[in-house]
Amino acid sequence: MAKRSETAARLDDAARAGWLYYVAGRTQDEIAAAMGISRQSAQRLVSLAVAERLIKVRLDHPIAACLELASQLRRKFGLKHVEVVPSDSGSSATVGIAEAAAAEIERWLKRAEPIVLAVGTGRTLKAAVDQLPAIECPNHRIVSLTGNIAPDGSAAYYNVIFSMADAVKARHYPMPLPVLVTSAEERELLHGQQLVRSTLDMSAQADVTFVGIGELGIDGPLCVDGFLEKDEMMELMRGGAVGEICGWIFDVDGRLLDNPINERVASAPIPSRDTSMVIGLAKGKRKFKAIRAAIVGQQINALITDEETAEFLLRN
Amino acid sequence: MAKRSETAARLDDAARAGWLYYVAGRTQDEIAAAMGISRQSAQRLVSLAVAERLIKVRLDHPIAACLELASQLRRKFGLKHVEVVPSDSGSSATVGIAEAAAAEIERWLKRAEPIVLAVGTGRTLKAAVDQLPAIECPNHRIVSLTGNIAPDGSAAYYNVIFSMADAVKARHYPMPLPVLVTSAEERELLHGQQLVRSTLDMSAQADVTFVGIGELGIDGPLCVDGFLEKDEMMELMRGGAVGEICGWIFDVDGRLLDNPINERVASAPIPSRDTSMVIGLAKGKRKFKAIRAAIVGQQINALITDEETAEFLLRN
DNA sequence: TCGTTTATTGAGTAATTGCCCATGAGCGAA
């Protein structure tokens, strides 16, 4: 208990230091003097505030080039919504997209009328959810499309609904299932359970859905996270698979494949693109093919990506 | 026309640079390289983005609201220092303030150069002092503004300097006087004593002063602690009194009243607000008027309070 | 209780940033 309150006190200090630094514009020296600590400690607190994501930065300006790309993408593929953020080749995979997606999630959650918001899985989505500020929206319901049990039986790390529950006060509905089950029959059985059934029904009514788009390959998330073995992956790719959303594997035209793996996917079906806004989050060269396939196959009807990817999609 | 689009293009670049700097976390050198400009130009763009408020920073922590309130109070009343702690309606009167005040006292006592720290009286101040850790600071002097003899002749409970002496190893100077004497003449006599004289002189040189702010009324500290009878209190309030600091009674404009009670107060005068940081500690609905009066009348020039009180002060 | 380990601190130092100023390009007026 003492431990927790100490940590909390430290975060309090970090918040204070971060506020003084970023909002009040003081130097770390001044903060140190004001808080009665050394300059180094002040620096540490400021950087802690950033690391703990207490400090949220957002850019409030439509960059013309990005807007233009977004508009072209929307037209070319008939998408409902497109957001393009500046590319930054050097930085990690999720920078930019995560912030933009968090802002979009926030916009939905701030609506007055009750909505059902569905989330998939993936690193990008996790990063986006980590950017969310604390929001109270008891009217909304948040439902996970994918199971929260990893191959080794633990709770899956990238099951984002739990991270979301930390920040957002709303009713959350996780999916108490593994991501992949052993057979189509087992899936039927599990999906028949009352609790699972009602969660599946709710996900089908989602007003908006946020999903990551995964590429295939031995470096792709399905392999890295241990859902598939290398040889299974190779087999899939020989069968024409190029990407996945919530584990649902599709080919270069975005059609869900009729193969043994997809029969074992226990995730909810992606909500209808006619009634739900299904927003895909993805960027990067390795995902180009998967993103393109998801769009043309209408697995998604909205997209948040970066300039580089947007340009690729427009060229191809 | 060209002018407008040039400006827009510049803002666009600023937005891009600001994005790369704040969101992607790149250095200005890297931004310069990526955008094909000099580092100085990149710096200018980043600072333009800030100046044009394209970059919005926000702190996602409960402390943020408190800091914001503190900053507004400081500005509105020209205070030297304000600290606002989260309100917690459920808890007792001093929770939060006491911890914050203790931290502030500690900061002063940790200074290297010798200081004179003056303390008043009151439950809040007592609670704050009880929060102090053991500190050794032989260079500092701690002086009490108020007498340590209660109406019944015993040592007054809320004379905080003794509690302070338990925790803090420094030279302490209590005030060997009653809080109220029987007449102005007696006060003159007592204040003329060598020992009292030198303590009074020292208090006038205080670098920092911590005082509680008391409200009047038959439930207020002056009555509860037996310094004043109910009818004296009623008389005072009819005369416009709304609050007191160290027994010094002031009206709604924070002016010390010219009445028989104030003539009998044996406390040291509140140290000069020009040369001393005089920090008032108080919160709560019952004290609103007294706190406000103390601030506008410049009886204090710094404040530690809670959110609820801060909001009241900003509204009124 | 003692040794071991881990976390925290401040000093030192390298990296980064903010600011001033000289330079020169662009542009309008004489």
Added chain:
DNA sequence: TTCGCTCATGGGCAATTACTCAATAAACGA
């Protein structure tokens, strides 16, 4: 064309910040 003005530019430097490392303190386990 030339002068004078404005303003963006980049060099240089001082201020500020980030990082490394060794010392110290605290926590932990035997």
